[in-house]
Amino acid sequence: MTDWPQGYGRRVLERVDSTLDEAARLAPDLSGPEWILAHHQTAARGRRGRAWRFPKGNFAATLVMHPKGSPAQAALRSFTISLALYDACVALTGRPEVFALKWPNDVLLNGGKLAGILLESMSQPGAGVTLFIGVGVNLVEAPDPGEVEEGAVRPVSLLSETGARVEPEMLLTLLASAFDRYESQFRAYGFAPIRTAWLSRAARLGEVVTARTGASETTGTFETVDETGALVLKTAKGRVSIPAADVYF
Numbered sequence: 180m181t182d183w184p185q186g187y188g189r190r191v192l193e194r195v196d197s198t199l200d201e202a203a204r205l206a207p208d209l210s211g212p213e214w215i216l217a218h219h220q221t222a223a224r225g226r227r228g229r230a231w232r233f234p235k236g237n238f239a240a241t242l243v244m245h246p247k248g249s250p251a252q253a254a255l256r257s258f259t260i261s262l263a264l265y266d267a268c269v270a271l272t273g274r275p276e277v278f279a280l281k282w283p284n285d286v287l288l289n290g291g292k293l294a295g296i297l298l299e300s301m302s303q304p305g306a307g308v309t310l311f312i313g314v315g316v317n318l319v320e321a322p323d324p325g326e327v328e329e330g331a332v333r334p335v336s337l338l339s340e341t342g343a344r345v346e347p348e349m350l351l352t353l354l355a356s357a358f359d360r361y362e363s364q365f366r367a368y369g370f371a372p373i374r375t376a377w378l379s380r381a382a383r384l385g386e387v388v389t390a391r392t393g394a395s396e397t398t399g400t401f402e403t404v405d406e407t408g409a410l411v412l413k414t415a416k417g418r419v420s421i422p423a424a425d426v427y428f
Contacts, residue, residue, distance in 0.1 A: 181270075181352050184359035188213030191348065196222040198241035199299060199313045205243065206309050212244035216351050223315070236319035237336075238294075238347045242312040242358070247366075250300055253308045255370050255408050256362075257284050257298050258377045260312050263357035264294055265380055270353050272341050279382035281332070282401075282410050282426055286316075287382050291335030293317055314354065318345050330427050374404060383428050388412070390424035397421060 183189060188211060195201045195217040202215050216239070223233045233239055242260070246253045261280050268286065269275045279287045284296040297313040321334035337343055365373055378384065381404075389398045390410055397419055399412030409420040 181356045183352060184356050186211055187355055187359065189351070189355070190215045191351075192217045194219040194221065196220065198239050199297065199311050202241040202243040202311045203299075203301075206311075209243060212242060214240055214242050214351060214355055216240040216347060218347065233315075234320040236347070238314070238316035238318050238350050240314050240347075240351055240354070242310075242314075242355075244310050244312070245307055246310055247307070250302050250308050251407065252370075253300055253310045254298060255365070255373070256310060256312060257296060258370070258373050258404075258408060259361040259365050260296055260314065260358055261286065262361050262373065262376055262380070263354055264296070264314060264316070266357040267350060267353035268293070268337070270357075271337070271345055271350065272343050274341065277341070278380070280377060280380045281382045282404060283408075283423070285332070287332065288335050288337065288340050290332070290382075291321075291340070292332040293335055293337060293340075316350065318347065318350065332428075370406060370408070374406070374408075378404060383426075386428065388426050388428045390421045390426050392421075392424045397424075 190213060197220055198215045198217050220233045220239050223239060264286050265278055265280055268278050277289050281287050285292050286294040294316040299311045300308055302308045317334060317336040319336055319338045321336040324333055327334060337345060383401050386401055388401045389396060397412055399414035399419060402411045402413045405411050405420055409422045412419050
């Protein structure tokens with residue numbers, strides 16, 4: 180049985196507006212990193228402020244932490260948490276071949292979106308960075324395809340795709356333990372080994388994808404992720420590095 184990682188707090192709530200919002204309220208009084216899990220959310224949200232439906236039995240948790248370094252370094256935790264969630268899913272199912280990581284922050288199962296990750300942060304002079312890592316996983320139910328934007332990856336659930344019925348608190352323990360391992364590696368050796376591990380699990384590496392922001396769209400071959408975490412596409416006009424976007428394929 181996986182043990183809870185030393186030095187991390189654990190808080191399980193029955194109902195909350197959003198684990199991200201609860202983490203922001205709790206952060207000033209926390210002395211160390213803490214995981215916050217909620218069984219029900221009334222105001223869940225995803226990337227770019229999008230509403231996020233939260234059926235009973237799915238997973239919603241936020242890790243709040245105070246990493247050393249710059250905000251840019253803190254943002255690289257999107258890769259450590261993605262790897263941790265991948266490992267937790269594999270531990271639950273024993274099937275590494277069905278999972279993949281989609282840049283910048285999704286976990287895929289059989290090509291469909293199983294989970295999403297949302298990072299938020301705040302920085303104050305002299306106080307460093309406070310990082311909030313929100314994780315949502317479709318354990319028992321996925322949104323209807325009509326609820327997601329056109330062109331997005333189809334949503335799937337762990338139960339429907341693998342038959343595995345998992346309690347949120349079981350996933351939380353596995354996720355927290357895996358994150359602790361990758362975080363220790365990140366602090367000791369930097370981003371390079373994290374980047375290598377992430378790329379070995381990346382979806383559509385070497386294939387043509389489209390990266391969209393609010394103002395532009397770039398299509399090219401997914402070549403790599405650079406040392407800053409940016410997506411690198413090989414296009415007709417040359418190599419393009421994209422620090423933030425939604426990816427479609």
